[in-house]
Amino acid sequence: MSEEFDTLNPYAPSEVKPTQPVDLEGQYSGIRERRASLRRTAIRWFVVCVISAIPSFFLGLVVSRDQILAMILGVLIFAVGYTYLDYATALTKIRQNRLFSITLRVVYGTRIAITIIFPLAVQLDMICGLLSLGVTEVLFGNTAIQTFPGALFTTLVQGVILNIVLSVYGLLIIGLVMLFSPLIRAFSAWLHGPPT
Numbered sequence: 001m002s003e004e005f006d007t008l009n010p011y012a013p014s015e016v017k018p019t020q021p022v023d024l025e026g027q028y029s030g031i032r033e034r035r036a037s038l039r040r041t042a043i044r045w046f047v048v049c050v051i052s053a054i055p056s057f058f059l060g061l062v063v064s065r066d067q068i069l070a071m072i073l074g075v076l077i078f079a080v081g082y083t084y085l086d087y088a089t090a091l092t093k094i095r096q097n098r099l100f101s102i103t104l105r106v107v108y109g110t111r112i113a114i115t116i117i118f119p120l121a122v123q124l125d126m127i128c129g130l131l132s133l134g135v136t137e138v139l140f141g142n143t144a145i146q147t148f149p150g151a152l153f154t155t156l157v158q159g160v161i162l163n164i165v166l167s168v169y170g171l172l173i174i175g176l177v178m179l180f181s182p183l184i185r186a187f188s189a190w191l192h193g194p195p196t
Helices: 002-008 038-064 069-087 097-114 118-140 148-192
Strands: none
Touching: 038 069, 038 097, 038 118, 038 148, 069 148, 097 118, 097 148, 118 148
């Protein structure tokens, strides 16, 4: 009887159905229907990889006795790998997570920024480069870096080491965002009022 009355009552509140699922952070967790084109994705990662490789490239020229093509090939392998991973995972749930998206932008934006601030990038790349050089020398001998395969291997190892460093940095960023996101949401609610 009361249900019939509610349907006839013009002052009864309408039933509200959420149109989008919401995750724990209160962000839209649905998956976008479109992704960036393969061309755009490739250009983005080639630019990131080339800019990020500049300090290592100059340091590598001295150690490898001008094995330029090996180092260029190593950078291209990373650019192609990043392009493939980005394009293949663009529509997955984790990539649609706002926290993950912010973290990726901050990590690679920081990497490009410290490359532009050249002395800082040189120190980071020198440490990673010395580690990769040590791995190459232990596995293949002291002069391996001066050959094409040795220089390519060293470039790839250095890229892996730099990615490990960036991953640890990314985990720190995620921790900071999760730590401060309640404060940011509270400040936003205070500034703009509660969400409607």
